[in-house]
Every structure is written in structure tokens, then in C-alpha cells.
Amino acid sequence: MRPVDMWFFCRIYAGDFLMMIDKNHKIWTEHPDNHSVKAVISGLRLYRSDWKKTSAYEEAALWCIASDTDDVDSIYKNYQSIPSPKPEVIFLASAFKPMMDSHWVFFKTPINVRIFHKWLSSKGFQSEHSVLSSVAADDVSVARWRKEQFKMSRWPNVTQYSNSPNLIVMCSMIMHDWCDYSKLIPLNIEEEVLERVLNDAEKDGNLIFRKKSSQADAEAAQAIKDEVNKKSRKRKSKGLFRKLFEKFTQ
Amino acid sequence: MKFSLGHQTSHQIIFAGPFGVGKTTALQSISDIDVVNTDVQSLEATLHMKTSGKKTTTVGFDYGEVNLMGGENVALVGLPGQSRFDGVWDVFLGKNSGVVLWLYGDSAEALQDCEKWLNHLKIRNAVTQLTVAVTRLDEPTPDHLLQPFREIVLRFNPYAPVITADPRNRDQVVQAVLIAISTPSYQT
Numbered sequence A: 001m002r003p004v005d006m007w008f009f010c011r012i013y014a015g016d017f018l019m020m021i022d023k024n025h026k027i028w029t030e031h032p033d034n035h036s037v038k039a040v041i042s043g044l045r046l047y048r049s050d051w052k053k054t055s056a057y058e059e060a061a062l063w064c065i066a067s068d069t070d071d072v073d074s075i076y077k078n079y080q081s082i083p084s085p086k087p088e089v090i091f092l093a094s095a096f097k098p099m100m101d102s103h104w105v106f107f108k109t110p111i112n113v114r115i116f117h118k119w120l121s122s123k124g125f126q127s128e129h130s131v132l133s134s135v136a137a138d139d140v141s142v143a144r145w146r147k148e149q150f151k152m153s154r155w156p157n158v159t160q161y162s163n164s165p166n167l168i169v170m171c172s173m174i175m176h177d178w179c180d181y182s183k184l185i186p187l188n189i190e191e192e193v194l195e196r197v198l199n200d201a202e203k204d205g206n207l208i209f210r211k212k213s214s215q216a217d218a219e220a221a222q223a224i225k226d227e228v229n230k231k232s233r234k235r236k237s238k239g240l241f242r243k244l245f246e247k248f249t250q
Numbered sequence B: 001m002k003f004s005l006g007h008q009t010s011h012q013i014i015f016a017g018p019f020g021v022g023k024t025t026a027l028q029s030i031s032d033i034d035v036v037n038t039d040v041q042s043l044e045a046t047l048h049m050k051t052s053g054k055k056t057t058t059v060g061f062d063y064g065e066v067n068l069m070g071g072e073n074v075a076l077v078g079l080p081g082q083s084r085f086d087g088v089w090d091v092f093l094g095k096n097s098g099v100v101l102w103l104y105g106d107s108a109e110a111l112q113d114c115e116k117w118l119n120h121l122k123i124r125n126a127v128t129q130l131t132v133a134v135t136r137l138d139e140p141t142p143d144h145l146l147q148p149f150r151e152i153v154l155r156f157n158p159y160a161p162v163i164t165a166d167p168r169n170r171d172q173v174v175q176a177v178l179i180a181i182s183t184p185s186y187q188t
Helices: A003-023 A035-045 A072-081 A113-122 A130-135 A165-176 A181-187 A191-203 A212-249 B023-030 B043-052 B083-092 B110-123 B143-156 B170-182
Strands: A026-029 A052-054 A062-066 A088-093 A104-108 A149-152 A207-210 B011-016 B039-041 B056-058 B062-067 B073-078 B098-104 B130-135 B162-164
Touching: A026 A035, A035 A062, A035 A088, A035 A113, A035 A191, A062 A072, A104 A113, A149 A165, A165 A181, A165 A191, A165 B170, A191 A207, B011 B023, B011 B110, B011 B170, B023 B062, B023 B073, B023 B098, B023 B170, B073 B170, B083 B110, B098 B110, B098 B170, B110 B130, B110 B143, B130 B143, B130 B170, B143 B162, B162 B170
Parallel strands: A026 A052, A026 A062, A062 A088, A088 A104, B011 B073, B011 B098, B098 B130, B130 B162
Antiparallel strands: A149 A207, B039 B056, B062 B073
């Protein structure tokens, strides 16, 4: 296929998919607790907040399969049994696997956010969140709280989000200390709520950011420096002490 | 026989705020024990009844206890809202884990009330661990409605959260209490 034909094919293909997700925002997965699956769903919700998980695969517009699924064949059989338009399938695995169908797309885990968002925009997804356009880096729309460490400068109006005590724990945590998104996932707060709190906080200027790697590097460098200083101080005082000791024992 | 004086709780939270705002209601909606209260019929309350359905007022203090999720027992004390009972305020304020200041969100004097109450709390050294809970606002509350309150509160305690809460809603009252306990303490 020539590149022009390929482009044309992709446009039609993306158009079908867009028509389908216009009515249906359901995603089916066998592994809702898998971190990569969670990342995919969070990514999708940045574009459309109303993506919902469904347990009925035939109802879903999108499937998300994690690598630890050992029964891919039976999943594929189920997939074939579904009438057109077929759902898109996001296949997540740590090593490359050939895809069984043109509707299936492979992503290596841990998922590369940039590639994932590029794929979403190639499918014609457009963000309904203004926050994405304001925090977009390069051509990729990713909220800063996903990439950097952050701290909350004041309490949000928590009762507007959820009555869960875990939300209080989370807010308290990110008010006291620098934190990254991955540390908040085990708190078992509904993803939608968590993202809404963080998006609103970022939009209201209520989050302070710092780069993950540079900060970690700086901290590590400082720790090494402190350790060296401590050792040299120890060595010096020991020498002095030994000298004095020798002086008085001679 | 073993007697113990006082309460055996790890934290004590004070509910403060203007008369009729819902401190007793909030306390009753979360207390695990029967609330000890000193509410009496009052003419003032009856006049106020037109707007709030309230016939009584607290003349001493209300006392309740709640067991939070970590198994911690928290003592809850509701103060009277009128300044003529400020002797009771002096007894309780400044010796606690935290204060929840309840304020009317729909009153014309809401912001004056907020400033006045924060001053009452400050002179009693009770703004270090504080949550401001604004009642009677429609849900969902646009965040900008809380901004004027935040600006006042900021002058007294920059860490103090301003939230909306309905005193009749147990979950929201528990959240207000949890926040009061877990917010960083601010030393002036």
C-alpha cells in the first residue's frame, strides 16, 4: 500500500471508530486492577471523561487486554463473534506480540504516554478538558501531575468530590510531602475522582510541581555529599582525639 | 469500682460558629453515643425558627463521641453560638486537637461572621488546627463562592481548609472532623 493510500485508509478507519465511540464510551477489560490498564483508562478519560468499564465485552467500543492474560485465543474467538463495527483492542504486554487483527494495537508496558497519546490523536480523539491544552507539552497532551512530583498548596473542597475518607488521607499526604501520581493509586480512590481532584487543583494553581528526576538526582547528590562530609568530619575528629590520647598517654 | 474523670479519647474537636448554624445537628449526626446537650427552649430560637426550624439553643455545651476508621475515639464538643456564653468558649478553646468553624453560606453577614469568629478563636489560641465548614450552599458549589472565605481564613491560618458541608450529612461532618485532625498545624 502506498503512503497516500495508507493515510486514506487510516482516515476512513479512524472515522468508523469515531462514529462508534460517539455513541458508546464503554471499555471492557479482564484486568481492571492492572497498572497499565489503569493508565490506559486514565489516558482515555483525559479525552472523554465518561468512559465506563463494562463487564459485557460485546457492548464495549474498546477492549484493553493485559499481557498476563493467558487465554488470548479464546478472547480472539469472542472478538470474532462480535458483529461489525468491531471494537478497538489495546493489547498490553512487556514484549512485542504480533497482533491478530487490524483493529488490535500493541503497546509495550510500561506504557509510553507519548506514544499512547499519539495513537489517540491518530484516532481523532479530541480533548474535552481545557486543562490538557493548557498543560500540553510538545504535541502530547498530558497533565503535569502525571509526569512530575507535586504538592498541594491548600485543601480542595473535598466534600464536592467524594465522601471517602481516603480522599482526606490523600489530600493530607500531598499537602505534607512531595508525591507522584503512582503513590496515590494504592489509596483506592476512584480513578475518576482522583483525576478530577488533581485536574481541578492544577487548573486552580493549587499544585506546586517539581521535576521527578532532577529532584531525585539533587537529593541523591546531597545525600552523598552529607555522607562524605560526615565521614571526613568523623575522620578528622578521630585523628585529633588519637593525637591527644597519644600525647597524654606517652 | 473504677472511676475516670473526663473523657478517654485521643482527640477533642470543637464545633464553633454562629447561633443556629447547625453545630448541635452536626454533632448529633455523627456521635456514636447519645449526645449530652444543654439545649433549652428560647425566644431567640423561636424567632429564628422561621428560617431554620430551630426552637432551642445550646446554653452550656454539647458533648458527643465518634469512633473514626482508625479505631480512634474523638470527643466532640459543640459550643453555644451567642457571645454572652463566651465563658464556655474560654473553657474549651485552645486546648484541643482541632476546631471546626461552621458558617452560614447564604447569609448577608457570612463574611463578617467569618472574620468575627476567627478573631474569637484567635484570641483563644484556637486557630492552629482549623477547618471552616460553610453550610447552606447549593450543591455542587462552584469553587469561587468559597474564595472570599478563603481569603479571610488565609490571614488567620494559611493551612486551614474551607469546605462546604451539610451538618445533617454524616459523611460530610465526618470529613470535616477528619480534615480538622489531619491538617498541618499552624503556629502563629
